[in-house]
Amino acid sequence: MTFLDYAPAPESAAILNLRDEYGLFINGEFVPGNGESFTTISPATEKHIATVSCASEQDVDAAVVAARRAYDKTWSRMSGADRGKYLFRIARLVQERARELAVAESLDNGKPIKESRDVDIPLVAAWFFYYAGWADKLEYAGLGPNPRSLGVAAQVIPWNFPLLMLAWKIAPALAAGNTVVLKPAETTPLTALLFAEILQQADLPAGVVNIVTGAGATGSALVNHPDVNKVAFTGSTAVGRQIARSTAGTSKKLTLELGGKGANIVFDDAPIDQAVEGIVNGIFFNQGQVCCAGSRLLVQESIHDDVVERLKARLSTLRVGDPLDKNTDVGAINSASQLGRMRELSDIGEQEGAERWSPACNLPSEGFWFPPTIFTNVSTSSRIARDEIFGPVLSVLTFRTPAEAIAKANNTPYGLSAGIWTDKGSRILAVADKLRAGVVWANTFNKFDPASPFGGYKESGYGREGGKQGLHAYLAPSAFAGSSAFKGDAR
Amino acid sequence: METTRAGTTVAPASRALEVIGGDLTERSLRRYLEGIPGVDAVGLEARAAALGTRSIKTTSKAWALDTIIRLTDLTTLEGADTPGKVKSLVAKALVPDPDDMSTPRVAAVCVYGDMVPHAVEALGSAHDDGATGRINVAAVATAFPSGRASRSVKLSDTSDAVAAGADEIDMVIDRGAFLSGRYGQVFDEIVAVKEACKRPDGTYAHLKVILETGELNTYDNVRRASWLGILAGGDFIKTSTGKVTPAATLPVTLSMLEVVRDWHRLTGEKIGVKPAGGIRASKDAIKYLVTVAETVGEEWLQPDLFRFGASSLLNDVLLQRQKLTSGRYSGPAYVTID
Numbered sequence: 002m003t004f005l006d007y008a009p010a011p012e013s014a015a016i017l018n019l020r021d022e023y024g025l026f027i028n029g030e031f032v033p034g035n036g037e038s039f040t041t042i043s044p045a046t047e048k049h050i051a052t053v054s055c056a057s058e059q060d061v062d063a064a065v066v067a068a069r070r071a072y073d074k075t076w077s078r079m080s081g082a083d084r085g086k087y088l089f090r091i092a093r094l095v096q097e098r099a100r101e102l103a104v105a106e107s108l109d110n111g112k113p114i115k116e117s118r119d120v121d122i123p124l125v126a127a128w129f130f131y132y133a134g135w136a137d138k139l140e141y142a143g144l145g146p147n148p149r150s151l152g153v154a155a156q157v158i159p160w161n162f163p164l165l166m167l168a169w170k171i172a173p174a175l176a177a178g179n180t181v182v183l184k185p186a187e188t189t190p191l192t193a194l195l196f197a198e199i200l201q202q203a204d205l206p207a208g209v210v211n212i213v214t215g216a217g218a219t220g221s222a223l224v225n226h227p228d229v230n231k232v233a234f235t236g237s238t239a240v241g242r243q244i245a246r247s248t249a250g251t252s253k254k255l256t257l258e259l260g261g262k263g264a265n266i267v268f269d270d271a272p273i274d275q276a277v278e279g280i281v282n283g284i285f286f287n288q289g290q291v292c293c294a295g296s297r298l299l300v301q302e303s304i305h306d307d308v309v310e311r312l313k314a315r316l317s318t319l320r321v322g323d324p325l326d327k328n329t330d331v332g333a334i335n336s337a338s339q340l341g342r343m344r345e346l347s348d349i350g351e352q353e354g355a356e357r358w359s360p361a362c363n364l365p366s367e368g369f370w371f372p373p374t375i376f377t378n379v380s381t382s383s384r385i386a387r388d389e390i391f392g393p394v395l396s397v398l399t400f401r402t403p404a405e406a407i408a409k410a411n412n413t414p415y416g417l418s419a420g421i422w423t424d425k426g427s428r429i430l431a432v433a434d435k436l437r438a439g440v441v442w443a444n445t446f447n448k449f450d451p452a453s454p455f456g457g458y459k460e461s462g463y464g465r466e467g468g469k470q471g472l473h474a475y476l477a478p479s480a481f482a483g484s485s486a487f488k489g490d491a492r
Numbered sequence: 493m494e495t496t497r498a499g500t501t502v503a504p505a506s507r508a509l510e511v512i513g514g515d516l517t518e519r520s521l522r523r524y525l526e527g528i529p530g531v532d533a534v535g536l537e538a539r540a541a542a543l544g545t546r547s548i549k550t551t552s553k554a555w556a557l558d559t560i561i562r563l564t565d566l567t568t569l570e571g572a573d574t575p576g577k578v579k580s581l582v583a584k585a586l587v588p589d590p591d592d593m594s595t596p597r598v599a600a601v602c603v604y605g606d607m608v609p610h611a612v613e614a615l616g617s618a619h620d621d622g623a624t625g626r627i628n629v630a631a632v633a634t635a636f637p638s639g640r641a642s643r644s645v646k647l648s649d650t651s652d653a654v655a656a657g658a659d660e661i662d663m664v665i666d667r668g669a670f671l672s673g674r675y676g677q678v679f680d681e682i683v684a685v686k687e688a689c690k691r692p693d694g695t696y697a698h699l700k701v702i703l704e705t706g707e708l709n710t711y712d713n714v715r716r717a718s719w720l721g722i723l724a725g726g727d728f729i730k731t732s733t734g735k736v737t738p739a740a741t742l743p744v745t746l747s748m749l750e751v752v753r754d755w756h757r758l759t760g761e762k763i764g765v766k767p768a769g770g771i772r773a774s775k776d777a778i779k780y781l782v783t784v785a786e787t788v789g790e791e792w793l794q795p796d797l798f799r800f801g802a803s804s805l806l807n808d809v810l811l812q813r814q815k816l817t818s819g820r821y822s823g824p825a826y827v828t829i830d
Contacts, residue, residue, distance in 0.1 A: 003790055004552065004555060004556070004559075004781070004785055004790050004793065005785050005786070005790055006552075007546065007547070007548060007549075007552045008548075008549050008550045008551045008552040008553070009549070010547035010548075010549045115545060119545070270529070270530075271529070272529055272530045272531050272532035272535065273529040274529075274531070274535075274536070274539075274747075274750050275531070275532040275534075275535030275536060275539070276535075278535055278538070278539050279535065318786045327545075327546075327547035328546055328547055424529075424530045424532075444532050444534070444535060445534065445535065
């Protein structure tokens with residue numbers, strides 16, 4: 002054994018106090034669902050974690066009814082300051098139970114504990130703290146005096162950042178005065194259910210937040226329910242399209258946060274070692290299962306070989322394995338179906354003539370695993386340069402001039418994220434200005450902050466989450482703008 | 493800058509000739525150093541912090557603690573140093589933990605030049621060539637720590653220490669010259685000091701080039717000075733004298749290790765790195781081991797290629813070591829002071 006084979010340093014799953022079965026969280030209580038229960042497994046071992054209820058159409062209706070009642074009777078009448086107190090309380094409870102939540106997230110999702118511990122859960126708390134502060138200051142959100150909440154929000158979230166996406170959805174909705182019915186992804190319901198316990202602990206009034214677990218049918222019943230006023234979805238572009246279709250012609254307000262094929266542009270004057278770190282963070286963070294991943298590396302031709310060589314050396318130090326080990330850099334893929342897609346697209350990449358490379362790594366025999374992979378010699382027309390792989394697979398392309406870099410970066414149906422690496426401040430501004438991406442990072446990648454709006458252009462969706470802009474998705478300008486007589490209504 | 497100086501030739505050090513080529517001048521040296529990619533401070537510090545989160549447990553920790561001892565330059569650099577103090581330091585170097593004779597010895601003792609004879613004498617046979625558990629004598633030189641003296645004083649400071657038996661010379665660069673852009677002057681001085689390290693039999697004392705990164709201030713400067721030190725012939729690049737705050741930091745050491753890695757990639761030659769000053773806890777020292785292993789590779793974790801310059805670190809490592817064997821913490825009364 003050498004030093005670099007660090008001795009195991011596992012976080013213990015024994016700190017969790019999980020139930021064998023989880024019901025639906027409706028009107029402040031766990032109730033059994035009428036659909037067929039399903040199990041959630043650990044993608045690293047394929048071992049059973051818990052049995053989870055599935056919400057039928059009838060259960061979804063009960064949840065919406067509970068949310069409507071809570072909206073009418075309690076939440077919409079409560080002052081912003083009081084709503085803020087609940088949100089602050091939730092944020093503090095998330096911090097208190099951070100270790101437990103991090104372990105549960107890594108267990109259920111497969112992401113490395115160092116990410117759930119240092120990124121996901123701290124951001125969850127930060128999101129609640131941030132929007133707690135907004136709750137009594139809505140008239141400064143930029144919608145004029147006395148903006149109004151919308152009513153019941155139907156929220157459907159993905160499996161890649163289960164609890165963080167929940168926070169992105171619930172925190173602004175509650176701050177703005179809405180009530181919520183949220184459906185977590187079927188492969189990662191665990192932390193949402195632990196979060197329901199936190200809501201009980203926080204004494205949040207019954208029905209303000211309802212959590213219904215289930216698969217696509219549950220989500221569809223939720224977004225199509227006639228009594229929801231707002232639909233917020235994060236997930237695939239295909240499902241986003243369906244939702245846009247089904248909500249068209251209704252009064253439901255819609256925000257979509259969909260796929261991406263982010264370009265990470267490295268110019269020849271970039272701080273090269275940090276750029277390599279940024280490339281790694283851009284595509285191997287969370288096994289690349291990130292909608293804003295920097296999955297297309299656009300590197301200036303003059304430094305291509307040097308960058309690729311450094312990147313390969315760096316990848317050789319990535320530690321793939323047990324998500325609960327504190328030294329793991331790359332964890333398990335969330336599900337067999339995702340793994341299948343990665344394999345399929347990577348094979349196509351090879352067939353199309355791109356050169357495939359992965360560092361030597363021993364993948365566990367059980368569970369879903371995919372090694373960090375780089376494709377060089379990728380052409381712009383290749384499917385691995387166009388389709389979202391949603392895995393630890395990087396496509397390397399080159400450019401010669403800034404104009405070409407911009408054109409190639411924008412040459413995608415998506416428009417979620419991009420990165421620029423250069424020592425030249427003026428170039429950062431000039432290039433960022435021309436990129437059609439909702440988020441542009443300069444000399445960094447995959448950095449999130451609750452004060453910073455996040456969202457896409459084109460097929461990456463519409464609406465923004467985070468910041469003041471994130472509140473707009475859950476507010477409408479007052480019908481009585483300019484009048485202060487109706488102030489109580491929105492707050 | 494006076495234009496005349498730009499064309500001035502600098503000492504034809506073999507590494508620089510090979511890498512930069514042509515007629516080595518102040519201008520060609522400057523162009524080369526200024527062509528090195530910049531460092532993004534935020535990114536560098538984030539990477540260092542990430543390396544610092546590695547969790548080193550059980551067998552890995554035991555190996556790490558012993559390795560830290562093997563890589564330590566046990567140091568005393570005080571105006572108040574006496575032969576007696578040096579003797580006591582040497583005794584500690586030879587037997588770090590009298591209660592556990594399996595404890596490895598440190599790599600070297602590091603003293604002021606005038607203390608070299610006392611260190612050599614105290615080490616006795618442990619300083620003989622080929623002795624098992626041999627301990628080197630390192631001497632700081634070149635008007636350490638400020639480096640503010642004439643060239644001739646710096647050179648005789650060096651040759652005196654080598655003549656007295658120093659195996660390693662820790663020199664300081666002229667930070668004033670570096671910061672005013674006189675790279676050629678800094679370069680020439682390192683080359684001259686290297687020559688002063690030559691022994692009558694033609695061998696050289698190992699040269700560690702102290703950059704005093706706390707005075708260079710920016711990571712770009714650290715990186716440039718690292719290249720300069722290597723190009724001029726340094727065997728090691730070293731962060732600090734320990735007399736300036738900040739001394740060694742993880743991001744600074746990481747950026748120097750990146751230069752050493754790039755030099756190895758370019759030439760196949762291995763250069764050593766020595767963080768010195770401010771590393772007092774085992775926990776921090778382990779972060780350096782992780783950073784070395786994941787940046788340049790594990791083969792750098794040997795005394796020829798990596799050293800800690802430290803005085804109080806050793807006792808903390810010994811306490812941690814005792815804890816691993818006994819399962820409980822003892823206390824400062826159970827380790828010796830030197």
